Amino acid sequence: MADDAISASASASASASASASASPKQGTVPESGKAIPTGKSDPDNAKKVPDAPRKTPETGKKAGESRTDAKDPFGAERREAEEAYRNGILRTDGTMAFLRDTKIKKQHIGDVNIFSTGPRARRSSTVLKEYLVRLRARYVQVVGYHGMHERLVERHLLVLGGQDGTGRFATALHLLDQLSRGKVSRFDDDQDIESLTDADFEKEGRGYVLVLAGDEAAGLTEANLGKLRDLLGERSYCVVITDRDDLKESSLGGCAAAYSPPLVVDLLKRHIAEEVRKDGEIGMALRLNEIAAGARFKDALGPAPRPAEVVEMARLLADYGRGRLSPEEVETQANQLVQDQVVQWFAGLSGARTEQALERELRLAAFRIALAVFSKSPYHIVAKAGVSLAENLLKVVSRSSDDEARGLGAAKMSLFSDDQARRLPACRAELVDGWLSFGDVRLPVDLAKYADDRFPVVLLSHVWLHHHNLRGAMVTWLQKLSEDPRPTIWVRAAQATGLFCSLDFHFTFNETIWPAADARGAKAAQRRLFAAVALDQAARDERMTEAISDRLRGWRHGGTEAEKWTTAATLGYDLGRQAIQVTLRELRVLGTPSEQQRALDEDEGADLVRVSARSIANLLAFGEAEPILQQLVEWIDVDQRSSVRELAWWAMLYSIVLRGFDLDALRISAGRQERSLPREQEGWPLLLALQDAEPRFTVQIAELLRWGLRGRRGDFVAKSLFGSWIRAAENDAECLRALVAFVPYLVHDDADASRLSYLITRLQNDWSDPLDSEAATVLTAAISKETA
Numbered sequence: 001m002a003d004d005a006i007s008a009s010a011s012a013s014a015s016a017s018a019s020a021s022a023s024p025k026q027g028t029v030p031e032s033g034k035a036i037p038t039g040k041s042d043p044d045n046a047k048k049v050p051d052a053p054r055k056t057p058e059t060g061k062k063a064g065e066s067r068t069d070a071k072d073p074f075g076a077e078r079r080e081a082e083e084a085y086r087n088g089i090l091r092t093d094g095t096m097a098f099l100r101d102t103k104i105k106k107q108h109i110g111d112v113n114i115f116s117t118g119p120r121a122r123r124s125s126t127v128l129k130e131y132l133v134r135l136r137a138r139y140v141q142v143v144g145y146h147g148m149h150e151r152l153v154e155r156h157l158l159v160l161g162g163q164d165g166t167g168r169f170a171t172a173l174h175l176l177d178q179l180s181r182g183k184v185s186r187f188d189d190d191q192d193i194e195s196l197t198d199a200d201f202e203k204e205g206r207g208y209v210l211v212l213a214g215d216e217a218a219g220l221t222e223a224n225l226g227k228l229r230d231l232l233g234e235r236s237y238c239v240v241i242t243d244r245d246d247l248k249e250s251s252l253g254g255c256a257a258a259y260s261p262p263l264v265v266d267l268l269k270r271h272i273a274e275e276v277r278k279d280g281e282i283g284m285a286l287r288l289n290e291i292a293a294g295a296r297f298k299d300a301l302g303p304a305p306r307p308a309e310v311v312e313m314a315r316l317l318a319d320y321g322r323g324r325l326s327p328e329e330v331e332t333q334a335n336q337l338v339q340d341q342v343v344q345w346f347a348g349l350s351g352a353r354t355e356q357a358l359e360r361e362l363r364l365a366a367f368r369i370a371l372a373v374f375s376k377s378p379y380h381i382v383a384k385a386g387v388s389l390a391e392n393l394l395k396v397v398s399r400s401s402d403d404e405a406r407g408l409g410a411a412k413m414s415l416f417s418d419d420q421a422r423r424l425p426a427c428r429a430e431l432v433d434g435w436l437s438f439g440d441v442r443l444p445v446d447l448a449k450y451a452d453d454r455f456p457v458v459l460l461s462h463v464w465l466h467h468h469n470l471r472g473a474m475v476t477w478l479q480k481l482s483e484d485p486r487p488t489i490w491v492r493a494a495q496a497t498g499l500f501c502s503l504d505f506h507f508t509f510n511e512t513i514w515p516a517a518d519a520r521g522a523k524a525a526q527r528r529l530f531a532a533v534a535l536d537q538a539a540r541d542e543r544m545t546e547a548i549s550d551r552l553r554g555w556r557h558g559g560t561e562a563e564k565w566t567t568a569a570t571l572g573y574d575l576g577r578q579a580i581q582v583t584l585r586e587l588r589v590l591g592t593p594s595e596q597q598r599a600l601d602e603d604e605g606a607d608l609v610r611v612s613a614r615s616i617a618n619l620l621a622f623g624e625a626e627p628i629l630q631q632l633v634e635w636i637d638v639d640q641r642s643s644v645r646e647l648a649w650w651a652m653l654y655s656i657v658l659r660g661f662d663l664d665a666l667r668i669s670a671g672r673q674e675r676s677l678p679r680e681q682e683g684w685p686l687l688l689a690l691q692d693a694e695p696r697f698t699v700q701i702a703e704l705l706r707w708g709l710r711g712r713r714g715d716f717v718a719k720s721l722f723g724s725w726i727r728a729a730e731n732d733a734e735c736l737r738a739l740v741a742f743v744p745y746l747v748h749d750d751a752d753a754s755r756l757s758y759l760i761t762r763l764q765n766d767w768s769d770p771l772d773s774e775a776a777t778v779l780t781a782a783i784s785k786e787t788a
Contacts, residue, residue: 089495089537089540090456090457090460090495090496090498090499090537090540124185124186124187124188124200124208125185125186125188126183126184126185127173127184127185127186127209129182131173132173132177132182132184135170135173135174135177136174136177137274138270138271138274138311139170139171139174139270140262140263140266140267140270141262142167142171142259142260142261142262143260144257144258144259144260145171145175147249147257148160148171148175148257149175149178151249151254151255151257152175152176152179152237152239153179155229155254155255156229156232156233156234156236156237156238157225157228157229157232157237157238157239157240157255158172158175158237158238158239158240158255158256158257159220159225159239159240159241159242159247159251159252159255159256159257160172160239160240160241160242160256160257160259161242161243161244161245161246161247161256161257161258161259162241162243162245162258162259162260162261163243163245163425163426164213164243164426165306165307165308165341166259166260166261166306166307167261167262167306167307168241168259169209169211169241170307171259172209172239172241173209175207175237175239176207176208176209176237176239177207179205179207179237180205180206180207180236180237181205183204183205183206183207184206184207184208184209185206185207185208185209186208186209186210186211187200187208187209187210187211189211191210192212192216193210193212193216193220193224193225193227193228193240194224194227196227196228196231197231198231200231201231201232201233201236202236204235204236205235205236205237206236206237207236207237207238207239208232208236208237208238208239209238209239209241210228210238210239210240210241211240211241211242212240212241212242213242213243214243214360217242217243217244218244220240220242220244220252221252222252222253222255225240225252225253225255226253228240243422243426245258245421245422245425246421261306261307262307264301264305264310267307267310267311268289268292268310268313268314269285269289271310271311271314271315272285272288272289272292272314272317272318273285274314275314275315275317275318276288276318276321279322284321287321288317288318288320288321291317291320291321292313292317296327296331297313297317297327297330297331297334300313300330300331300334300335301313301334302334302337302338302452302454303451303452303453304428304451304452305337305452306341306428309334309337309341312333312334312337313334313337316330316333316334317330335454335458338452338454338455338458339458339462341428341455342455342458342459342462343462345364345365345368345459346365346462346463346466346467348361348364348365349361349362349365349467358397359394362390362393362394362397363386363387363390364423364426364427365393366386366387366389366390366393367382367383367386367390367423367427368386368427368459369386369389369459369460369463369474370382370383370385370386370389371386371427371429371448371449371450371456372450372455372456372457372459372460372496373385373456373460373492373493373495373496374448374489374492375448375449375450375453375455375456376432376434376447376448376449377447377448377488377492378436378445378446378447378448379420379431379446379447379448381488381489382448383420385477385481385489388477388480389473389474389477392473392474392476392477393470393473395473396469396470396472396473424448427450428450428451428452428455429448429449429450429451430448430449430451431446431447431448432446432447432449433446433447434446434447436488457499460496460499460500461499461503464499464500464503464504465503465504471507475511475512478493478496478497478512479512481493482494482497482516482526482527482530483523483526483527485526490526490530491533493530494529494530494531494532494533494534494537495533495534495537497512497513497530497534497537498513498533498534498535498536498537498538498539498540499537499538500512501513501534501535501537501538501544502537502538502540502541502543502544505538505544505547508538512534513531513534513535513538514531516528516530516531516534516566517531517532517535517555517562517563517566518560518562518563518566519531519562520562524562525565528562528565528566528569529569531566531570532566532569532570532572532573533573535548535552535566535570535575536570536573536574536575539574539575540574545575545578548575549575552567552570552571552586553586555567556586556589556590561605561607561608564590564593564608565607565608565611567586567590568587568590568591568608568611568612568615569611569614569615571583571586571587571590571615571619572614572615572616572617572618572619573618573622574622576615576618576619576622577619577622577623577624580619580624580627581627583619584616584627584628584631587612587615587616587647588612588644588647590608590612591608591609591612591613591616591647591650592609592641592643592644592646592647593605593608593609593643594643595641595643609646609647609650610650612647612651613647613649613650613651613653613654614650614654616628616631616632616647616651616654616655617651617654617655617658620655620658620686621658621662621686625690625694625697626697628651629697629700629701629704630700632648632651632652632700632704633700633703633704635647635648636648636703636704636707637703649708649711649713652704652705652707652708652717653708653717653721655686655687655704656685656687656705656708656717656721656722656724656725657721657724658685658686658687659682659683659684659685659686659728660681660682660683660684660685660686660689661682661683662686680734681734681735683728683732683735684728684732684735684738685724685725685728687701687705688725688728688735688738688739688742689738691742692738692741692742698742698745699745702742702745702746705717705722705746706746706748706752709722709746709752709755709756710751710752710755714755718755718756718759719759719762722759723759723763725739726739726759726760726763726771726775726779727763727771729775730771730772730775731772736775736778739779740778740779740782743756743779743782743783744782744783747783753783753784756779756783757780757783757784760776760779760780760783763776764776
């Protein structure tokens with residue numbers, strides 16, 4: 001990803017007389033009022049010719065004007081784009097391969113069936129004794145349990161606040177089971193306190209569980225709890241479960257208690273012990289606990305499992321200990337626990353009983369989808385994207401019902417409906433410390449993310465494969481996001497699109513990717529890069545790789561110029577690394593369009609040259625330094641075609657402006673372990689940092705730069721680009737040391753020394769930002785020492 005400052009600097013380097021002459025052609029650097037053609041003449045030896053404007057038959061623009069937006073969409077936000085790309089990688093291989101199966105093998109929704117059946121009119125159901133027996137043997141006390149028990153004994157009423165799925169219900173049942181001696185009932189889910197009457201309670205000492213959520217939980221007051229307390233009498237007990245996390249012991253008249261789930265380690269040990277107790281094998285539980293503590297199975301369980309998931313993991317480990325499951329099968333089934341949670345989340349879309357409940361579920365579902373797309377992004381980005389998607393979903397529901405009386409989405413959203421403190425826990429998400437780049441500077445920021453990094457790919461895959469009616473709204477949403485100028489937005493939207501393409505190639509490719517790949521006019525470059533990032537993401541699924549590579553080959557051979565541009569951009573990502581020599585051959589052909597043009601069209605295709613060169617530089621930053629440097633040196637030393645040398649020249653320019661933080665791209669590459677640079681070298685020029693860390697590259701890098709400095713456009717290279725290296729070293733002693741050690745490799749004769757000395761003198765005399773005299777002295781001495 002290279003900086004568009006190259007193009008801007010090239011234009012700024014023209015003399016005053018050049019501004020009065022005809023516009024320079026694309027791919028050239030103006031000098032002395034003339035333009036250097038980029039056709040088949042050697043860029044270092046061609047004669048200067050006037051740039052005569054003429055109309056191109058296809059667009060009617062003057063020759064030399066870009067037929068697309070030639071500006072690099074990343075521009076100054078290159079680092080932001082790389083961070084978005086790195087954080088948005090979605091994997092569907094390895095233990096996550098189960099996502100490719102379109103069938104849901106197990107669908108567990110809601111609580112386990114632990115109630116006896118009865119007429120629907122009945123407001124409460126009895127908890128099965130078998131479940132209570134099992135609970136007594138396996139229950140792990142949570143923090144504050146004894147205080148809860150005392151409060152329930154004293155007041156006959158207890159309000160537990162905490163998130164759904166954290167074990168609140170098991171704790172409530174265990175408390176009531178102890179006090180009511182196994183006589184426990186649960187009220188229906190849609191029950192509310194105000195509608196309860198004396199007839200709903202038995203007076204012989206039964207325990208009751210009442211679950212309140214949403215508005216009912218928020219509206220819970222000391223007054224209506226007092227009414228419930230009167231209904232219970234002196235022998236019955238009730239635990240009210242809510243999703244409120246603001247409760248303290250003094251809340252609601254002293255009836256409340258904050259709830260925290262049991263420790264994962266304790267819960268796992270208890271359930272493993274109970275699972276293997278009947279086997280009678282001494283020591284099996286200890287062995288399984290040791291195995292469970294290993295990295296492999298800890299990763300399979302995840303960083304923030306819910307109690308039900310811990311219980312299931314205990315069963316899987318017991319089956320593993322008995323030889324019924326392999327380690328791979330344990331991992332796969334453990335990963336499917338994440339899918340079970342996602343299935344449960346989206347089950348509410350079809351189970352909502354009122355318009356208000358449906359709208360609430362749609363907005364929450366939209367937020368969860370947005371969080372999956374923008375995980376590890378600032379919360380405001382996730383929230384805004386979620387609102388936008390929710391509006392799309394509500395429109396679809398309104399149209400499908402053809403009933404305006406439903407009023408879905410018509411009411412203004414409450415200013416407090418997006419309560420961050422409630423919404424994130426409800427999505428099993430959290431805020432973590434992170435960074436977001438502003439230009440080249442990294443700023444500290446809180447990032448919203450799922451507590452378990454498996455959720456994004458699992459959730460998006462489930463929605464795309466099992467909720468087809470949502471696709472239209474999501475495609476519209478993603479297309480809108482693709483036009484957002486911020487890389488943090490459109491790069492992540494592209495990666496989500498790529499995941500959908502790997503799950504359903506034909507639909508997603510034709511609906512979203514192909515139109516972007518062939519984009520023309522305004523924002524064409526950004527839309528094509530959107531397609532390129534999406535194709536790169538899709539190709540991470542090995543089942544899709546060959547199909548995508550075949551389509552790119554077809555575009556390279558016979559596609560439109562826009563499709564060829566997209567092909568060149570796509571090859572600059574991880575897909576291009578999979579067969580680097582083939583990629584370099586493809587980029588050489590794409591980056592030399594003049595070889596296949598008629599003589600009168602030789603000035604066209606400059607955008608293809610630049611995007612191909614940019615991809616070559618990207619691949620260098622992706623860790624392919626050795627093959628890239630070898631190829632560039634071969635092109636400038638051996639190949640005599642001016643078109644190839646022009647491509648090498650632009651690739652050199654894009655490589656020069658790369659900074660140390662661009663090497664973070666190494667961590668983007670799927671499954672690769674290349675070392676990224678130390679943080680203190682993030683501001684260094686990448687090529688300088690690379691040769692400092694790997695001296696074997698020093699000679700090749702120096703030869704490439706020396707070729708650029710000696711050429712007819714060497715002044716531009718030295719002043720506008722190589723000068724930035726000196727600026728980077730000016731206030732960094734280590735960077736200055738590395739530059740001083742590298743400079744002698746650029747000096748082979750007096751002309752080289754004079755050129756560099758002149759550059760330093762010009763920087764010292766710069767009116768607005770003169771070079772530090774100490775740095776100038778050290779660099780001058782290094783140049784002089786080499787020529788002495």
